[in-house]
Amino acid sequence: MKLALFDDYRLGVVRSSPDGDVIVDVTAALPGPHDPDPVTAGWWRGLARDFDELSGALRAAAEDGRARPVSEVVLHAPVLGPSKVIAAASNYGEHVAEMHVVQERTLGRVEAWMMDFDVFLKAPSSIVGPGGRIVLPRDVVAAGHEVHHESELVVVIGRGGKDIPVEKAMDAVLGFTAGLDITVRSAADRSRRKSYDGFSPLGPYLVTTDELGDGSDLDIRLTSGGTVRQSVNTRDMLTPVPAIVAYASSVMTLLPGDVLFTGAPPGVGPITAGEQLDMSISGIGAMTVTVA
Secondary structure, three states: OEEEEEOOOEEEEEEOOOOOOEEEEOHHHOOOOOOOOOOOOOHHHHHHHHHHHHHHHHHHHHHHOOEEEHHHOOEOOOOOOOOOEEEEEOOEHHHHHHHHHHHHHHOOOOOHHHHOOEEEEEOHHHEEOOOOEEOOOHHHHHHOOEEEEOEEEEEEEOOOEOOOOHHHHHHHEEEEEEEEOOEEEOOOOHHHHOOOOOOEEEEEEEEEHHHHOOOOOOEEEEEEOOEEEEEEEHHHEOOOHHHHHHHHHHHOOEOOOOEEEOOOOOOOEEOOOOOEEEEEEOOOEEEEEEEO
């Protein structure tokens, strides 16, 4: 199922049509009243936890409801109020190789420990939706630091859990979306460099695991001004999604609605004000963000 949050943080089911994507409002099929306040909207985390039980009612509502073109609505990030945003580091071999060059240029040295797979945290307040803006921080620009794009497959946690076995990891996942892990290249802590407001664009939709499986064969593509910056398939991940989920859960309890970036593919590079980034993942969709 392809889900979206739109307008007054309503829940929609999206499907393709000959004239483009259409969306059906299925909010009324959710249990309890709808809370449009993103600060207090616990219904979203409840949906993530209880999706298996609610999916039948959502599908029925999508069949019976009136479809509108997606172009007529305002899409938000397809997650709401996650307790945390987790990100995987060093998960594509070619990216690890290119980071030796990037770090020599931006830091004057290579931090060997950063070349190993691991997870870290980003601020949930860094999330923006498709069509959002990435604002380059004034202090970062003044210091002359580069700010880079990293286009990634993003996992959205469903029921979650602690110490989840690899073979059961996908049972804890709701689905996938596309994301940009925007990064300042400096000597600061990873979480600080990646947590500025607007540094986690997500969208346009969340696609559940019944359609995308474990996310192991999806094409990621990022262009700017018609130039391809990143193009990779998720089969090239060093640590696949189930193993990332299992490992992250060994460190921290994964809660319903949590977000997990799966690592940057090769081709990362600087972004500049006025630039437009177009990102897509096969089976999920495309989004455009601007740099300001």
